[in-house]
Amino acid sequence: AQTVTQSQPEMSVQEAETVTLSCTYDTSESDYYLFWYKQPPSRQMILVIRQEAYKQQNATENRFSVNFQKAAKSFSLKISDSQLGDAAMYFCACPYSGGGADGLTFGKGTHLIIQP
Amino acid sequence: DTGVSQDPRHKITKRGQNVTFRCDPISEHNRLYWYRQTLGQGPEFLTYFQNEAQLEKSRLLSDRFSAERPKGSFSTLEIQRTEQGDSAMYLCASIPFQGQETQYFGPGTRLLVL
Secondary structure, eight states: OOOEEOOOSSEEEETSOEEEEOOOEEESSSSEEEEEEEOOTTTEEEEEEEEEEEEESSOOEEEEEEEETTTTEEEHHHHHHOOOOGGGEEEEEEEESSSSSSOOOOOOOOOEEOOO | OOOOOOSSSSEEEOOOOOOOEEEOOOOOOOOOEEEEEEETSSEEEEEEEEETEEEEEEEEOOOEEEEEEEEEEEEEEEEEOOOOOOOEEEEEEEEEETTEEEOEOOOOEEEEOO
16 A cells, blocks of 8 residues: 655644645555545545646646655645635545555645634 | 435444444446544545445455445445444545546544444
């Protein structure tokens, strides 16, 4: 099974500021997907952004973007113009095995606090 | 709303009892996944199905755990002889087909074993 490491148990950012959440992973696959999921308190997991490993270009979804460094196996999430609704647990995920449709391995998560 | 649904949302049981959870994936999603999430941790992969076939099981899925998806639609996860260490959130997710890897998660079933 693959591994995912999120080294920041908690991060705090002022509203409207930018914050970056870090993630490193380990996989033996050459073609795979990487994901950031958000889990608000007592609510279900929702996808924030995903990256296909064969694509050089970093994925972007509105205020969310990633810095994907394939050789370093690094996949950080940048949230710009932070909003109160961004407060949640954020989980980085890579494939449990295979390229991505065979289940996911998640990190332990980063608790993001937005200060008004 | 046609998202992934799970039932029950909460379950309290005594150690040694059997429990069964149900997951209804999004209609026509052919892959279905089960995860376990303990407090303060990320979800851990348990098993997944493609239609009715169970294709992979993690080492976390001990002999006391069994999952089925008999008609390729809803799935059940049964835990026999529950232990206090089974207390966790059990999450279900689905995708429409391989090649569309984004998983859609249900709200989870929170299990407490006393």
